[in-house]
Amino acid sequence: MSFLDYFKSLQEPEHRMAWVVAIAADVLQIVAFPLFAEGAMSPADSLLDLIVGVVMIRLLGWHWAFLPSAAAKLIPGVDLFPTWTTAVWFVTRQRVNAQPEVEILPPGPAPEPRR
Numbered sequence: 001m002s003f004l005d006y007f008k009s010l011q012e013p014e015h016r017m018a019w020v021v022a023i024a025a026d027v028l029q030i031v032a033f034p035l036f037a038e039g040a041m042s043p044a045d046s047l048l049d050l051i052v053g054v055v056m057i058r059l060l061g062w063h064w065a066f067l068p069s070a071a072a073k074l075i076p077g078v079d080l081f082p083t084w085t086t087a088v089w090f091v092t093r094q095r096v097n098a099q100p101e102v103e104i105l106p107p108g109p110a111p112e113p114r115r
Contacts, residue, residue, distance in 0.1 A: 015092045018059040019085075025052045026082035052084055065090045 010016050025048060053070055069083040 010092060014059040018056060018088045018092065021052060021055050021059070022084040022088040023082075025049075025084050030080055030082075056084070056088065060088070060091050063087075063091045 007016065007019065010019070028048065029045065049070055053066060056066055065087040069087040072078040072081070072083045
């Protein structure tokens with residue numbers, strides 16, 4: 001499955017917006033590397049990660065996969081790896097492939113079959 005097919009399979013607009021935000025943030029951090037080169041001491045990098053983290057939580061809800069993305073920014077050079085995009089892929093992949101929930105009925109007599 002190509003990325004475009006996967007992107008089209010996302011039915012919720014929040015998932016698509018999360019992908020756009022994550023890719024934009026990672027591209028900005030890679031392309032503008034000299035601006036973000038200071039690692040943990042870069043105020044621009046910290047501000048961008050804070051904004052992206054808040055946006056991701058608003059769009060997708062809290063997920064533990066966002067923690068490594070934020071923590072990886074403390075190591076210089078790790079920004080060259082698309083951590084936000086990877087986290088969004090992990091979160092949305094689980095939700096796209098999730099099985100529908102099985103309905104659990106309360107105890108009691110079985111309903112009569114329809115004829």
